[in-house]
Amino acid sequence: MTKIDTTEIEMGKRTLHRRDILALMGGVAATGALGLPAWAQEGKKGGVLKVAAPANPSSLDPATGGAGSDHSILWTMYDTLVEWDYETLKPKPGMAKWAFPDPKTMVLDITTGIKFHDGTPMDAEAVKFNLERNRSDQRSNVKPDLSSVEAVEVTGPLQVTLKLKNPDTALPAILSDRAGMMVSPTNIKALGNETDRKPVGAGPWKFVRWNDNEIIVVTRHDQYWRQGRPYLDGIEFNIIPENATALRSVVAGQNDMAFQLPARLKPVIERAKSLELVSSPTLYCIQLYMNYARAPLDNIKVRQAINFALDRDAFVKAALNGLGEPARMTLPSSHWAFNKDVAGMYPTNVEKAKALLAEAGFKDGLELTIGGYMDQDSVRRGEVIQDQLGKAGIRLKFSRGTIAEISAQFFATEKKFDLLVSAWTGRPDPSMTYALGFDKGAYYNAGRTADPELSKLIQESRVSEDLSKRAEVFAKIQKFTVENALSAPLAFQFELDALSAKVKGFKPNLLGKPKFENISLG
Amino acid sequence: MLNSSRLRIIGRRLLQAIPVVVLSTFIVFGLLKLVPGDVAVTLAGDNASDQRIAEIRELYGLNQPFFLQYGSWLWKAAHGDLSSSLISNEAVLTSIQRCLPHTLLIVALALFTAMLIGIPLGIAAATKPGSWIDGFVMAIASLGVAVPNFWLGMLLVAFFSLQLNWLPATGAVSLMKDPWASLSHAILPAVALASGGIAEVARQLRSSLVEILSSQQVRTLHAKGLPPSAILWRHGLKNVSVNLLTVVSLLANRMLAATVVVEAVFAIPGMGGLIVNGAMNRDFPVVQGVVFTMVLIVVTLNLLTDILYSVLDPRISS
Numbered sequence: 001m002t003k004i005d006t007t008e009i010e011m012g013k014r015t016l017h018r019r020d021i022l023a024l025m026g027g028v029a030a031t032g033a034l035g036l037p038a039w040a041q042e043g044k045k046g047g048v049l050k051v052a053a054p055a056n057p058s059s060l061d062p063a064t065g066g067a068g069s070d071h072s073i074l075w076t077m078y079d080t081l082v083e084w085d086y087e088t089l090k091p092k093p094g095m096a097k098w099a100f101p102d103p104k105t106m107v108l109d110i111t112t113g114i115k116f117h118d119g120t121p122m123d124a125e126a127v128k129f130n131l132e133r134n135r136s137d138q139r140s141n142v143k144p145d146l147s148s149v150e151a152v153e154v155t156g157p158l159q160v161t162l163k164l165k166n167p168d169t170a171l172p173a174i175l176s177d178r179a180g181m182m183v184s185p186t187n188i189k190a191l192g193n194e195t196d197r198k199p200v201g202a203g204p205w206k207f208v209r210w211n212d213n214e215i216i217v218v219t220r221h222d223q224y225w226r227q228g229r230p231y232l233d234g235i236e237f238n239i240i241p242e243n244a245t246a247l248r249s250v251v252a253g254q255n256d257m258a259f260q261l262p263a264r265l266k267p268v269i270e271r272a273k274s275l276e277l278v279s280s281p282t283l284y285c286i287q288l289y290m291n292y293a294r295a296p297l298d299n300i301k302v303r304q305a306i307n308f309a310l311d312r313d314a315f316v317k318a319a320l321n322g323l324g325e326p327a328r329m330t331l332p333s334s335h336w337a338f339n340k341d342v343a344g345m346y347p348t349n350v351e352k353a354k355a356l357l358a359e360a361g362f363k364d365g366l367e368l369t370i371g372g373y374m375d376q377d378s379v380r381r382g383e384v385i386q387d388q389l390g391k392a393g394i395r396l397k398f399s400r401g402t403i404a405e406i407s408a409q410f411f412a413t414e415k416k417f418d419l420l421v422s423a424w425t426g427r428p429d430p431s432m433t434y435a436l437g438f439d440k441g442a443y444y445n446a447g448r449t450a451d452p453e454l455s456k457l458i459q460e461s462r463v464s465e466d467l468s469k470r471a472e473v474f475a476k477i478q479k480f481t482v483e484n485a486l487s488a489p490l491a492f493q494f495e496l497d498a499l500s501a502k503v504k505g506f507k508p509n510l511l512g513k514p515k516f517e518n519i520s521l522g
Numbered sequence: 523m524l525n526s527s528r529l530r531i532i533g534r535r536l537l538q539a540i541p542v543v544v545l546s547t548f549i550v551f552g553l554l555k556l557v558p559g560d561v562a563v564t565l566a567g568d569n570a571s572d573q574r575i576a577e578i579r580e581l582y583g584l585n586q587p588f589f590l591q592y593g594s595w596l597w598k599a600a601h602g603d604l605s606s607s608l609i610s611n612e613a614v615l616t617s618i619q620r621c622l623p624h625t626l627l628i629v630a631l632a633l634f635t636a637m638l639i640g641i642p643l644g645i646a647a648a649t650k651p652g653s654w655i656d657g658f659v660m661a662i663a664s665l666g667v668a669v670p671n672f673w674l675g676m677l678l679v680a681f682f683s684l685q686l687n688w689l690p691a692t693g694a695v696s697l698m699k700d701p702w703a704s705l706s707h708a709i710l711p712a713v714a715l716a717s718g719g720i721a722e723v724a725r726q727l728r729s730s731l732v733e734i735l736s737s738q739q740v741r742t743l744h745a746k747g748l749p750p751s752a753i754l755w756r757h758g759l760k761n762v763s764v765n766l767l768t769v770v771s772l773l774a775n776r777m778l779a780a781t782v783v784v785e786a787v788f789a790i791p792g793m794g795g796l797i798v799n800g801a802m803n804r805d806f807p808v809v810q811g812v813v814f815t816m817v818l819i820v821v822t823l824n825l826l827t828d829i830l831y832s833v834l835d836p837r838i839s840s
Binding site: 066068139142197210211214244246403405406407408411412444 | 612
């Protein structure tokens, strides 16, 4: 963008020592070593946290919105039926405990005494209302998440039973996402579509004000069901899409925190003495999407050649300032369903890539079209990939544009480009990732085709409730997608946040979307 | 000041504004529809499916014919309803009412700064052409044109906000709510925006003033024994005022456009951010609303300029 930024990158290279990278690879554990506050301690009550938020939400109604950047803001106002463990994303009880008495029945037992911000009780009727709305309202974007649900029955004042069409053990994780964010039925009935901008949930803070592209304000919900929480009296989200500007606002003390910053800003955070840097692994997977329904990527050898030609370690260093984990599959090594047996399948091997291309009939290499975005970080990634694949004789012809433009050209009806360099933002349950990205007819599977074996495995991944059994199925799915080279994962981008010294107790999570429940102002 | 010929100008200009507004919003609408990308995909969100996208097109009327979509927007706009953002559901008029004052404040302040610094510099250079002052002013002017305003903005923030802590680095405050805070937020962006303007005002003023001051008429005035200051103020500047007005009005139009970048650097929730976000997401009611407002402002500015022309120089009447 400017001279300033180039020097920042150069400085980043110089100051980034191997030790730093190793420390950062350690992720959450290492953040403690970097001098971060112990989050487990009780926080001080009071104060308003000012946060630089990277995007204007698509909606403040969880059912009608759709952007992945909404969650951090939604979670302040909405509690979910199910929550997850920060480090591994294993589901754990939220406002409800769940059980599967048989594979096609899920029972939700709701915690007593929860009230929405408007005083409406958060009981079985409210949960039924929400789940019915989520799976049938014409404005609901979460219908597919609940497609396995056949009926929602109230079986007690605080008990809801879901009858399922087919076994679906991804539901707990699904209910930790949008589908499990409970909104006040009273509010929906009274306001209809206007709930997009006047949300009422049961979360730790309640809504005050939202000015598009400017600010969102939430304030403490005094009747919050968790005793002693929240610590903060309120949160003010100042919407600043330009990352460098967001960071400057924290350096200048106008905001207390900026999150989801690009790696290139790491040296800037380090230089600002008053700031704390938080970095930890996320599910955010930078990858090459492939349209393998047509030539030349319908040829497995070409896809494998691409995977062999990529040098993921170099990519992390060159494109992410070392703030990432080389990706061998669509899940990072810290995830509960990671399959280490397939991790070594594609070591960087340019000769092997060339040989595979020759076997596929491209002795002199080949040209592939690729779509990419035009922001600074995407361009930098594209250049690294172009160089790496070029060494194996794969010449990339880049088209760049906005995210809306390029991703629609690749995924929607036009089917432009053989490849797309983009990212998969991750989902609470891995079966969502594979169903949305690789299954037959899935939108993020540009070619829409899938091997029946893979589709069968994806369904199977939702049968058992036992995580170790599910992990076995996911191991097979990963083996299938990696062996067949259905995508070329490059790197899991680490979350990078800048915090002012008075912010205590912040704890990053594997989803990479900050929650503010543990934060207090010292 | 408002005689019949001027009223006629105003009436005619307002009539001319109608086709300008219609044409410009039509072109922008066409461009938004022509370029690839679809607001339905954005609306469908992260879990999009082909079926859901089709449903949303139906739900929001995005599958209707092009002219019908534009027509229904225009019909509503003509009745004072600028629709709502397809994505966030905020009324476009509400967004504009909130964003426009921020943008106008910066532009007005930048314009004022450009004249406040540019005019004395131009006069100083013109009264002693070829001197070191002239050289110095022209060097500053060239630099002012060459330096990109977003880069200057970042330097200003680095120095005045981060180092000295004198002024806020980002954001904006409403002038009504807190005039002092509002101005302190607007100073740095206005200066960044004004840099090119200062240069332009100084250069243009210098060249036209040099031309006037070396004319035969001024030589006569010298011969009559008028002091140089009287010649400069009463005869020189009066003669260049029309040129200066042209420069300033063009500058105002250009600054309105240039705020897009400056607003991003300073995180000002103004019209620039509104249109960029709208265009990125193909949220056409927002883009249309901003274009509509901007066209109205530019038309008004031009009208004002024309009226001022005839005030400054009575020979210009039609």
